[in-house]
Amino acid sequence: MTEKSRTLSLKHRGMNFEMLMWIFTRLSALAMYAFFLVGLAGAFWMGARYHMNFADVMRWAFTTNVTHVQSTALPSLDPWATWFWKLVASGLYLTASAHGIHGMVVIADDYIVSPGGRKVVRLLSMVFMLAFSVMGVYVLWTS
Numbered sequence: 001m002t003e004k005s006r007t008l009s010l011k012h013r014g015m016n017f018e019m020l021m022w023i024f025t026r027l028s029a030l031a032m033y034a035f036f037l038v039g040l041a042g043a044f045w046m047g048a049r050y051h052m053n054f055a056d057v058m059r060w061a062f063t064t065n066v067t068h069v070q071s072t073a074l075p076s077l078d079p080w081a082t083w084f085w086k087l088v089a090s091g092l093y094l095t096a097s098a099h100g101i102h103g104m105v106v107i108a109d110d111y112i113v114s115p116g117g118r119k120v121v122r123l124l125s126m127v128f129m130l131a132f133s134v135m136g137v138y139v140l141w142t143s
Contacts, residue, residue, distance in 0.1 A: 021102060021106075024098075024102065025099065025102060025103075028095045028096075028098055028099040028102075029099060031091070031095045032092060032095050032096055032099065035088055035091050035092035035095065036061060036062065036092065038064075038088055039060065039061045039062065039063075039064040039088055039089075039092070040061040042060070042061075042064065042085070042088075043057040043058070043060040043061040043064075044057060046060070046079060046080065047060075060080075063089065063092075064085045064088045064089040064092070065085075065089050065140055065143060066080045066081045066085070066143065067143045086140055086141055089140045090137050090140055090141070093133075093136050093137065093140065094133055094136075094137070097129060097132060097133055097136065098129060098133075101125050101126075101128070101129040104125060105121065105122055105125050108121045108125075109121075
């Protein structure tokens, strides 16, 4: 007796919206790790340069925003206020918010049974994600 395979090839499974969202979840998590590691490397480099304590280094690694190092005893904030660190902070913020909103939609789909209710939740989620993304990036670039 031959045993059937429990997995389907991508050719037989097809590429649908759920598969794309599954891939997005994995890639956005990897992107968040990459942004965090870039922030951590920069925090260690700048922390060693200006003798920052561990709490300030970790604060910078998780949120690479110049306003987070204002209260430290740094001689100058200019190295922290570059477009590169604003891009890193924006990338981390956008990937984390998209990843989190997608997770909330997946959880809502588990509990909302009507197709109309699911559409409303997805629409509201997209509106909130766009609004908060615009506000967050604005704050990061103008602070």
